Every structure is written in C-alpha cells, then in structure tokens.
Amino acid sequence: MKSFTTHQGLVAPLEMMNVDTDQIIPKQFLKRIERTGYGDVLFYDWRYLDDGKTPSPEFEPNAARYQGASILLAKDNFGCGSSREHAPWALSDYGFRVLIAPSFADIFYNNCFNNGLLPVILDSATVQNLFKEVRATEGYTLTVDLENQKIIKQDGAVIPFDIQPFLKQRLLNGWDQIGLTLRHEEKITEYERTRALVYSRRA
Amino acid sequence: MAKTIYEKIWDAHMVYEPDGQDSIVYIDRHYVHEVTSPQAFEGLRLAGRSVRRPELTFATMDHNIPTTNRALPIADILSRAQVETLKRNCEEFGVECFDMHDPRNGIVHVVGPELGLTLPGMTIVCGDSHTSTHGAFGALAHGIGTSEVEHVLATQTLLQKRSKTMEVRINGVIPPGVTAKDIILAVIGRIGTSGGTGHVIEYTGEAVRRLSMEARMTICNMSIEAGARAGLISPDETTFEYLEGRPLLPKNKTRDELVEEWKQWASDPGCAYDMVVELNAEEIEPQVTWGTSPEMVTGVKGHVPVPDEIEDPDKKLACVKALEYMGLEPGIPMESIPVDVVFIGSCTNGRMEDLREAAKVFRGHKKADPVQVLVVPGSRVVKKQAEAEGLDKIFLEAGCEWREPGCSMCLAMNDDRLKPGERCAATSNRNFEGRQGKGGRTHLVSPAMAAAAAVSGHFVDVRDWVYKEA
Numbered sequence: 001m002k003s004f005t006t007h008q009g010l011v012a013p014l015e016m017m018n019v020d021t022d023q024i025i026p027k028q029f030l031k032r033i034e035r036t037g038y039g040d041v042l043f044y045d046w047r048y049l050d051d052g053k054t055p056s057p058e059f060e061p062n063a064a065r066y067q068g069a070s071i072l073l074a075k076d077n078f079g080c081g082s083s084r085e086h087a088p089w090a091l092s093d094y095g096f097r098v099l100i101a102p103s104f105a106d107i108f109y110n111n112c113f114n115n116g117l118l119p120v121i122l123d124s125a126t127v128q129n130l131f132k133e134v135r136a137t138e139g140y141t142l143t144v145d146l147e148n149q150k151i152i153k154q155d156g157a158v159i160p161f162d163i164q165p166f167l168k169q170r171l172l173n174g175w176d177q178i179g180l181t182l183r184h185e186e187k188i189t190e191y192e193r194t195r196a197l198v199y200s201r202r203a
Numbered sequence: 204m205a206k207t208i209y210e211k212i213w214d215a216h217m218v219y220e221p222d223g224q225d226s227i228v229y230i231d232r233h234y235v236h237e238v239t240s241p242q243a244f245e246g247l248r249l250a251g252r253s254v255r256r257p258e259l260t261f262a263t264m265d266h267n268i269p270t271t272n273r274a275l276p277i278a279d280i281l282s283r284a285q286v287e288t289l290k291r292n293c294e295e296f297g298v299e300c301f302d303m304h305d306p307r308n309g310i311v312h313v314v315g316p317e318l319g320l321t322l323p324g325m326t327i328v329c330g331d332s333h334t335s336t337h338g339a340f341g342a343l344a345h346g347i348g349t350s351e352v353e354h355v356l357a358t359q360t361l362l363q364k365r366s367k368t369m370e371v372r373i374n375g376v377i378p379p380g381v382t383a384k385d386i387i388l389a390v391i392g393r394i395g396t397s398g399g400t401g402h403v404i405e406y407t408g409e410a411v412r413r414l415s416m417e418a419r420m421t422i423c424n425m426s427i428e429a430g431a432r433a434g435l436i437s438p439d440e441t442t443f444e445y446l447e448g449r450p451l452l453p454k455n456k457t458r459d460e461l462v463e464e465w466k467q468w469a470s471d472p473g474c475a476y477d478m479v480v481e482l483n484a485e486e487i488e489p490q491v492t493w494g495t496s497p498e499m500v501t502g503v504k505g506h507v508p509v510p511d512e513i514e515d516p517d518k519k520l521a522c523v524k525a526l527e528y529m530g531l532e533p534g535i536p537m538e539s540i541p542v543d544v545v546f547i548g549s550c551t552n553g554r555m556e557d558l559r560e561a562a563k564v565f566r567g568h569k570k571a572d573p574v575q576v577l578v579v580p581g582s583r584v585v586k587k588q589a590e591a592e593g594l595d596k597i598f599l600e601a602g603c604e605w606r607e608p609g610c611s612m613c614l615a616m617n618d619d620r621l622k623p624g625e626r627c628a629a630t631s632n633r634n635f636e637g638r639q640g641k642g643g644r645t646h647l648v649s650p651a652m653a654a655a656a657a658v659s660g661h662f663v664d665v666r667d668w669v670y671k672e673a
Contacts, residue, residue: 184219191219
C-alpha cells in the first residue's frame with residue numbers, strides 16, 4: 001500500500017450530507033474484478049449528464065477551477081451505506097488523497113486506510129468555514145501534514161486534527177496489514193488450539 | 204461484573220492486543236459473494252497466500268445473478284465473468300460455494316441463517332454491509348471492505364477497535380399491521396443514518412422479545428442504515444427453536460449441549476451501555492420513506508415534509524434535493540403518492556414470513572393495472588417452501604411476477620431495475636438516489652405495505668386492509 005506523509009493539493013467542495021457509497025460509485029461499475037480504473041466513473045450519476053459523458057454543470061466539483069483537486073471537502077456521514085471498497089478505490093484512482101468532513105461512516109472510514117487515503121475529521125464549524133474559503137478563493141490549496149496532525153492553510157494558519165495513533169502509523173508506513181498480522185501467527189494458532197468455539201469447526 | 208453480549212463476544216474472540224495497534228479478533232464465520240471478493244482472492248494469489256480456514260468460509264452468488272431463466276447463461280458478460288471468477292476462486296482455494304444452480308443458493312444473509320451456519324456467540328463477517336443481519340442470532344456480525352476480506356481469508360482474523368454500545372429498547376407490544384420493518388425504520392427516523400456511528404446496537408425490550416427470528420433479522424439487517432456496523436439481539440428460546448434441525452449445525456454436540464453454550468451469550472441483567480434509546484411500540488405506525496436516505500421517513504398517515512419548516516441548513520438542503528429527485532410536492536399526504544413498481548424481496552424482507560405477509564394482503568385481490576410487481580424470494584429454500592404453501596399461486600393470480608432468488612432490484616446490478624422517473628414501493632433497505640436504477644425513486648416499506656400499495660396503486664394504511672379468505 002502506498003504511504004502517506006504530507007500532501008499539498010487543490011481543494012474541491014461537495015456540500016451534501018449523507019453521501020452514500022452508491023453515489024460515490026454506482027452498482028454497474030462493481031462488476032469488474034480489478035482494483036483500478038474506477039476514477040472515470042467516480043460520482044458517475046452526479047458528475048455526468050444522462051449521456052454518461054458530458055460533465056454536469058450542476059455538480060460543483062466539475063467546475064474548471066476544481067480540476068486537478070486532490071482534497072475533497074465534504075459534509076456529515078460521508079461514505080454511508082454499502083461496504084464497497086470500490087468507493088475509496090474510485091476516489092483514490094481519480095486523484096484524491098485527503099477527504100475532510102465532520103464525520104465519516106464507519107466501514108468507509110476503515111476502507112480508506114487500506115488504500116492510502118486520509119480521511120480527516122474536523123468539527124462542523126471549521127468545515128463550514130473551509131467551504132466558504134474554498135469558494136471565495138480560486139486555486140485554494142491546503143497542506144496536510146499527517147506526522148504532525150495538522151492542516152496548514154496558504155496564509156500559514158494551522159488547523160490541528162485528531163487521528164487514532166495506529167491508523168496514523170499504518171498510513172505513514174504504508175504497512176501491509178496481512179503481513180503485520182501474520183507476525184503474530186503463533187498467537188492465532190494458539191487461539192485456535194485452545195479457545196476457538198468448538199461449534200465453529202464443522203464436525 | 205455484568206456484561207453485554209457485545210462485550211462477551213469481543214472478549215471471547217480476542218486473539219491478541221499488540222502494543223499500540225488494533226486488536227486481532229478471531230472470525231468464526233466468513234461469508235463471501237461475487238462482487239466484493241475477486242480482488243481479495245487475487246491479492247492472495249499475488250502474495251502466494253492461501254485461505255487459512257476454508258472450512259469456516261462459505262460463498263454464494265447473489266448480487267449479480269438473473270432472477271429469470273437460470274437455464275440460460277448470464278447474458279451480461281461482466282456479470283457472468285464475476286460469477287465464474289467466484290466459482291473458480293472457490294475451487295482453487297477450497298471454499299464451499301453455493302452456486303446459482305445449487306439448491307442452497309440465495310442471498311448470503313438469507314442462506315447463512317437458514318442453513319444453520321449463523322449461530323449465537325459467533326463473530327461473522329462478509330464483504331457486505333448487511334452482514335449485520337446475522338446479529339439477530341446473537342452473533343457479532345458486520346460488513347467489511349475487500350482489503351479486509353483478503354485479511355480474513357489469509358489470517359481468519361480482523362483488526363478491530365472496541366466499539367461503543369447502544370441499547371435500543373422497544374417497549375410494549377407491536378400493534379397489528381405494524382412489523383419489524385416499521386420498527387427499524389422508526390428507529391432510523393429517530394436517531395438518523397449516522398446515529399449509530401461508532402456503536403454496536405443491541406435491540407432489547409418486550410416488543411423485540413416477542414418477535415420471530417425472521418423479524419429480528421429484518422431489524423438487525425438495517426442497523427447499518429442507522430450508522431451502526433452491527434446490531435445484536437441476545438439469544439433466547441425463539442433463537443434456539445429456529446435453529447432446531449437446521450442442516451449445517453455442528454454435528455459433534457447434542458442439541459442440549461449447544462443450547463447450553465448459546466445461552467451464555469445473552470447480555471447479563473444490569474449490564475451497562477454507552478447510550479440508550481427507547482421507543483414505545485404502541486406509538487409506531489406503518490412507515491414509508493419519502494426521501495433519498497432511510498432517515499427520511501414518516502408514518503403512512505403522515506405528510507411529505509415542507510423544507511421551509513426545517514431549521515438545520517444542511518437538513519433543509521438535503522430535503523430540497525431529495526424532494527426534487529423524488530418528484531414530490533412538499534406537504535402532500537403519503538397516501539396520495541402513486542407507485543409504478545413494487546419490489547418484494549431482499550435480505551431485509553425476502554424470507555418466508557415476509558412472503559406470507561405479502562400473500563395475505565394479495566389474496567383475492569389483483570394488483571392495480573399499470574403497476575409492475577416483482578416478488579423475489581431470498582433463497583431457493585424460501586422459494587421451494589413458498590411454492591409448497593401455494594404462495595406463488597396467490598402472487599401469480601394477483602398479477603405479480605414470481606422470480607428466482609437473488610438480490611435483484613434491491614441494488615439493481617442484474618437486469619431488474621427501475622427506469623428513470625419510475626416510483627417503487629420496495630421492501631429493501633436503501634432509498635438512495637439511483638439505488639434501484641438511475642433516476643428511479645424508492646420508497647421503503649414493509650412487505651404488507653408494499654402489497655397493499657400494489658393493489659391500490661398508491662400507498663395505503665395496511666391497518667385498514669380488508670383481508671379476503673382463500
């Protein structure tokens with residue numbers, strides 16, 4: 001997995017609460033058996049007109065000034081609904097590295113960390129203020145420093161953020177989770193030998 | 204100290220807590236389906252890893268398969284490739300697969316319980332958010348992403364942080380015409396789609412104790428729509444009775460021994476939760492969603508909301524957008540909303556009891572003329588049983604289509620989907636924009652409410668229904 005240390009990028013706003021993963025990537029694109037190539041269909045139903053090709057002028061991130069954005073500013077409960085990891089795959093494949101919102105849905109939040117994508121939780125008022133600033137300033141960028149847990153604005157102002165230490169380490173190091181767990185394989189074997197529920201082994 | 208069922212299962216499955224890391228939690232049962240597993244198996248292959256415990260892993264095909272003629276190959280090339288990939292992966296890695304033609308095939312969350320694979324006290328995962336369904340048995344069950352599917356395949360464990368607990372207590376007795384679906388929709392309406400975030404919900408109270416296992420599954424199923432990864436109900440006599448004689452129960456123990464084991468998982472009297480929500484069953488009426496999130500819900504006697512009356516600016520904006528998408532005028536009565544399509548099925552409401560409830564409403568009636576009605580059993584076992592009870596005849600005589608089992612129009616990955624602008628009364632779990640087909644408009648309801656809407660051509664209060672005898 002790719003690691004994440006510091007990222008500077010253009011910010012795009014998506015002002016809608018409860019954005020679900022069906023919306024992030026609709027079902028017709030879940031039939032593929034690869035992990036890559038989902039960027040073009042990210043937010044498909046909102047992003048394109050009915051022909052599936054022409055960018056919709058009503059979808060704010062489509063505006064010329066947000067092209068090339070790598071930081072997505074979002075609202076409460078982003079990524080709710082289906083557990084499809086295709087959602088972070090699509091966001092990541094499109095070029096997003098950081099998501100900022102007041103809250104994220106649990107499964108989606110977890111999936112981000114398995115894909116080098118950093119979801120940052122900030123309080124609602126701070127997020128609302130960022131929406132204002134992004135819209136007021138063309139070419140609005142932020143620098144996200146994971147090591148020091150801070151977001152740095154262009155004017156040097158700093159917004160600190162919280163993150164669970166283990167999740168932070170995983171992203172900083174780009175650890176292979178399976179490899180990490182298998183370092184404790186003898187513990188798993190021991191558990192299976194002594195404690196695993198008898199009825200979970202089909203006799 | 205008194206423990207909740209969540210705490211008991213969590214403690215019993217703790218393999219190891221490495222310093223400064225998430226806990227390594229043992230997984231007793233891993234369900235796999237065709238959509239979220241191909242990349243996980245490919246990951247194993249690339250790393251030269253195997254499936255650690257193939258005998259604890261079971262696969263089924265459900266999301267992508269047609270609900271029409273199964274004798275023909277799947278017409279959609281991509282769907283066919285995905286289904287064939289699952290079969291190949293299962294063969295290569297030694298996992299049992301209930302393929303499209305297996306008599307045990309069906310929706311993963313219907314199949315596991317009916318075969319006796321889902322048991323109290325287990326940890327269960329699947330690359331599917333509705334894995335919360337299995338919590339009805341007192342199993343800690345939740346959806347995971349594909350990277351985690353690969354992790355479980357390779358290690359039979361998952362990295363987890365301990366969740367907070369929420370008790371949702373449903374007091375009193377459920378009135379006639381009100382079902383488990385109405386209860387869970389009312390809960391979501393109360394706490395919102397992110398109300399359970401970071402929590403595992405345990406449903407308690409008199410109303411829950413009186414529910415059948417199938418009704419309990421409906422409730423736990425939609426825990427994820429309240430933001431909770433998992434929903435649980437402590438096992439009791441109803442649970443043990445349901446499990447009696449299921450084909451894939453453990454064979455190395457007697458029933459009495461199993462029941463003794465299962466009983467220990469129930470929450471202890473006096474245990475404490477991080478948060479408690481209480482609802483009174485007597486106050487719950489049949490629910491209908493009006494918007495594009497399951498929390499946008501009201502009673503059937505209610506009205507579509509008026510955005511100008513909403514104070515919170517985010518909720519107001521969401522309401523405006525939802526009404527625009529749904530093509531609804533603010534303030535109109537829910538009962539005045541017409542339907543084009545009715546979908547009865549899914550992992551939420553595709554079991555025997557659901558079909559019986561719908562059939563009871565349809566008996567002696569015809570569907571309204573222009574309405575298309577799909578009845579899709581949750582599994583082949585359900586289909587066979589429904590046919591043995593003659594329910595298929597009731598549906599067919601009412602003008603419904605009686606289909607093969609699968610996820611079908613719940614997420615419209617196969618050919619069962621709404622056309623733009625079509626309005627559907629659905630017994631499934633999500634009314635998201637485009638969920639049932641691009642531009643499709645979904646209203647979530649119970650099976651009885653869906654059937655009543657099919658006959659009437661618009662939503663009606665099923666509590667007033669005139670039932671006809673055979």
